[in-house]
Amino acid sequence: MAFRSFDPSDPRLSRRSLLRIGGLALGGLAVGTLAACTTAPAAPSATAAKPAAAGTASTSSTSGGFDWQRFKGQSITVLNVQNSRTDLLNKYQSEFEDLTGIKVNADVLPEQQQRQKQLIEFSSGNPSFDITTLSWHVLKGVSAKGKWFMDLRDWLKDPTMTAPDYDYADFSQAAITYATQKDGSVDTLPLQIDYWILYWNKELFQKKNIAFPNTLDEVLKAAEALHDPSNRVYGFVGRGLKNANVPVWTAFLQGWDVDPIDKSNQLHTNGEEAVAAAKVYQQLLGKYAPPGVTGFNWNESQTTFSQGGAAMWFDGIGFAAPLEDASKSRVKGKVGYGLQPGGPKGRFAATFGDGIGIVRASKKQGPAYLYAQWATNKKNQARMLAAGAASPARQSSYSDPEAKANMQVPQEWVDTLIASGKIGRPGLPDIEPVTEFRDTFGIALTNMIGGADPKSELDKATSDFKPVLDKSLQG
Amino acid sequence: MAVQATHSYRVSRGTYLWFVVPALAATFAIIIFPWLFTLYVSVQDWDAAGPAGFVGLDNYTRLIFDERFLLSVVRTVYYSVLTVVAPLVLGTIAAVLLHREFRFRGLVRGIFLLPMMATPVAIALVWVMMFHPQFGVLNYLLERVGLPASLWVYAPETVIPALAMVETWQWTPFTMLIVLGGLASLPKDPYESATIDGANAWQTFRHITLPLVMPFIMVAAVLRAIDAFKAFDTIYPITQGGPGTASETINIYLYLQAFSYTHIGSSSAVVVVFFAMILVLAYVMMWLRQRSVWE
Numbered sequence: 158m159a160f161r162s163f164d165p166s167d168p169r170l171s172r173r174s175l176l177r178i179g180g181l182a183l184g185g186l187a188v189g190t191l192a193a194c195t196t197a198p199a200a201p202s203a204t205a206a207k208p209a210a211a212g213t214a215s216t217s218s219t220s221g222g223f224d225w226q227r228f229k230g231q232s233i234t235v236l237n238v239q240n241s242r243t244d245l246l247n248k249y250q251s252e253f254e255d256l257t258g259i260k261v262n263a264d265v266l267p268e269q270q271q272r273q274k275q276l277i278e279f280s281s282g283n284p285s286f287d288i289t290t291l292s293w294h295v296l297k298g299v300s301a302k303g304k305w306f307m308d309l310r311d312w313l314k315d316p317t318m319t320a321p322d323y324d325y326a327d328f329s330q331a332a333i334t335y336a337t338q339k340d341g342s343v344d345t346l347p348l349q350i351d352y353w354i355l356y357w358n359k360e361l362f363q364k365k366n367i368a369f370p371n372t373l374d375e376v377l378k379a380a381e382a383l384h385d386p387s388n389r390v391y392g393f394v395g396r397g398l399k400n401a402n403v404p405v406w407t408a409f410l411q412g413w414d415v416d417p418i419d420k421s422n423q424l425h426t427n428g429e430e431a432v433a434a435a436k437v438y439q440q441l442l443g444k445y446a447p448p449g450v451t452g453f454n455w456n457e458s459q460t461t462f463s464q465g466g467a468a469m470w471f472d473g474i475g476f477a478a479p480l481e482d483a484s485k486s487r488v489k490g491k492v493g494y495g496l497q498p499g500g501p502k503g504r505f506a507a508t509f510g511d512g513i514g515i516v517r518a519s520k521k522q523g524p525a526y527l528y529a530q531w532a533t534n535k536k537n538q539a540r541m542l543a544a545g546a547a548s549p550a551r552q553s554s555y556s557d558p559e560a561k562a563n564m565q566v567p568q569e570w571v572d573t574l575i576a577s578g579k580i581g582r583p584g585l586p587d588i589e590p591v592t593e594f595r596d597t598f599g600i601a602l603t604n605m606i607g608g609a610d611p612k613s614e615l616d617k618a619t620s621d622f623k624p625v626l627d628k629s630l631q632g
Numbered sequence: 633m634a635v636q637a638t639h640s641y642r643v644s645r646g647t648y649l650w651f652v653v654p655a656l657a658a659t660f661a662i663i664i665f666p667w668l669f670t671l672y673v674s675v676q677d678w679d680a681a682g683p684a685g686f687v688g689l690d691n692y693t694r695l696i697f698d699e700r701f702l703l704s705v706v707r708t709v710y711y712s713v714l715t716v717v718a719p720l721v722l723g724t725i726a727a728v729l730l731h732r733e734f735r736f737r738g739l740v741r742g743i744f745l746l747p748m749m750a751t752p753v754a755i756a757l758v759w760v761m762m763f764h765p766q767f768g769v770l771n772y773l774l775e776r777v778g779l780p781a782s783l784w785v786y787a788p789e790t791v792i793p794a795l796a797m798v799e800t801w802q803w804t805p806f807t808m809l810i811v812l813g814g815l816a817s818l819p820k821d822p823y824e825s826a827t828i829d830g831a832n833a834w835q836t837f838r839h840i841t842l843p844l845v846m847p848f849i850m851v852a853a854v855l856r857a858i859d860a861f862k863a864f865d866t867i868y869p870i871t872q873g874g875p876g877t878a879s880e881t882i883n884i885y886l887y888l889q890a891f892s893y894t895h896i897g898s899s900s901a902v903v904v905v906f907f908a909m910i911l912v913l914a915y916v917m918m919w920l921r922q923r924s925v926w927e
């Protein structure tokens with residue numbers, strides 16, 4: 158991997174060159190910053206993976222040519238998102254530190270802030286962290302273009318670097334596809350796959366003798382029948398907030414067997430199917446959702462559903478734990494967990510996910526790789542399942558006896574999760590400007606809740622977004 | 633003797649100049665260089681993950697035709713007017729009331745100042761819960777007194793007034809503090825004359841207190857206007873600019889362009905334009921303040 162250096166004869170400056178010029182100018186003024194500003198990123202493996210001095214390995218941590226303690230005494234910085242998965246990793250962090258002798262500094266930020274920190278620090282060329290979790294559905298394209306992470310294919314094949322029981326093939330096909338970039342490189346290890354499901358209040362459904370809705374048409378009918386605003390019970394709740402709301406629409410669109418942007422980067426965002434899916438969204442959120450839903454993200458939706466204020470809620474699968482916690486939920490024991498409803502052309506489960514990647518510019522790639530293996534090993538994935546914190550990317554987790562014995566969420570949730578895995582389909586397009594895609598179409602969807610015409614809104618959003626997509630494809 | 637003194641003066645002056653160098657270097661490093669760099673980047677087509685290229689004034693001309701940016705300017709003005717006028721009016725009233733002598737005045741003043749001391753982002757998150765249309769305490773209180781529930785920040789029509797309410801709640805004590813300082817410094821003679829002439833309380837306030845305290849109110853107005861114009865920490869945690877783009881002010885627009893879409897070049901152009909607007913606003917407000925000074 159060669160990093161582009163500043164070339165005065167090259168009229169096209171890279172962002173890194175610009176930052177380097179800025180850094181040098183500042184460095185000339187501020188004594189002592191020169192070294193930091195001119196530090197070149199480390200080569201990915203040559204020095205980082207150099208084994209530690211002989212004699213540091215402990216017998217219990219050694220297997221074949223692999224040694225968990227080969228980087229003993231080093232320290233790494235991990236940048237993570239504040240969520241229940243990170244809570245689990247932090248809870249068992251000492252287990253990793255004892256196993257490897259590596260000290261872990263965990264930097265945990267809320268989701269949006271973590272993504273911004275990644276963007277800013279990776280753009281600088283010299284991030285302050287060695288390893289970080291990545292939202293594939295948001296930053297996979299950007300990370301590939303910016304070459305944020307090292308390609309792990311060589312190390313995955315290297316028995317001295319990868320633990321013999323790591324078993325990469327155990328990850329589901331959906332997870333491996335997500336972790337693989339378009340050029341075939343594997344620059345993250347799968348952490349979790351998030352399927353969207355339909356949460357439904359069984360008590361409310363039973364009172365009106367209504368069965369679980371398997372199709373979008375049935376969802377509309379059930380929402381209408383259960384909508385009772387005078388008693389503060391609404392037929393449906395979901396994301397209306399700009400940006401956050403787009404996965405609801407793209408998931409519905411899967412029912413027409415259509416992705417908003419296909420593999421040849423053609424937009425299908427204002428065709429007949431896109432408009433039909435948008436009309437379903439408009440009816441559910443505009444007619445049967447609580448007032449003010451245009452400002453609802455998942456947290457407001459969760460509040461409404463968990464307090465018994467909505468008959469159905471469509472969102473990611475990771476909310477079973479709070480819904481089954483009596484201290485936070487009034488619907489504990491009454492929640493049904495169902496597959497994403499199908500449309501006229503099929504039934505899928507909108508899929509999102511996170512991986513964990515090792516910073517290409519890090520000088521501690523070896524220790525960071527050990528952390529990545531530990532964080533995604535079978536034990537931690539099973540723990541994630543048992544806690545209901547997320548759906549693990551490993552297939553073995555679902556048959557893990559320890560996970561089954563410690564399960565804190567209903568079996569129905571696990572069954573839905575497994576069933577979703579068989580019909581999973583990426584919920585957002587694999588493009589670089591995915592945030593702009595979400596904002597542009599999110600505004601259109603929010604306007605629809607207020608009564609705007611779906612076709613006109615989607616036409617406008619499509620014409621606004623097309624130049625952005627075209628520009629991103631030009632590189 | 634005189635020659636020696638001049639020589640001595642020259643030596644010491646040159647020596648002293650070196651003491652200014654660190655301050656100059658710091659000013660250049662943290663103010664002048666970032667500005668020059670921002671100006672330079674603003675004429676580049678530069679996304680975080682791609683190479684940069686010179687595009688002249690394209691980033692600026694594009695703003696003129698960008699409906700979303702133009703609407704963000706309108707919203708910024710609307711939001712600023714609300715969040716300057718309301719705290720000024722309420723702060724002045726509070727200052728006049730708390731200027732009077734009464735028991736526990738110090739305690740009441742202290743309590744009144746509490747919102748200003750709170751962290752804006754933490755406060756914003758508390759307001760998010762209070763604004764919830766179904767489970768928020770604000771609608772509960774409205775319904776208890778027989779008023780209809782509001783959608784607050786969850787509807788495009790009410791979002792900016794609702795956000796302005798948060799800002800007003802937090803920054804009214806600030807204007808009160810400035811006006812209170814002004815009231816404490818007023819001369820007593822005009823009041824004695826007014827009492828002898830038989831002026832009532834309103835007349836005294838309208839014709840003596842208000843004109844005398846106006847320079848202080850204008851100081852508060854200048855500070856509030858600049859602060860309101862660049863408000864971010866109240867709006868972003870509560871609405872992120874939504875619903876839709878209904879509360880997307882210039883700062884939110886700028887933030888999204890820079891940190892969500894990573895359009896570093898075009899967002900730098902927004903920064904330059906925004907800075908120019910702040911300069912004009914500050915100039916106008918300072919001019920108004922000068923006009924309000926006692927003659």
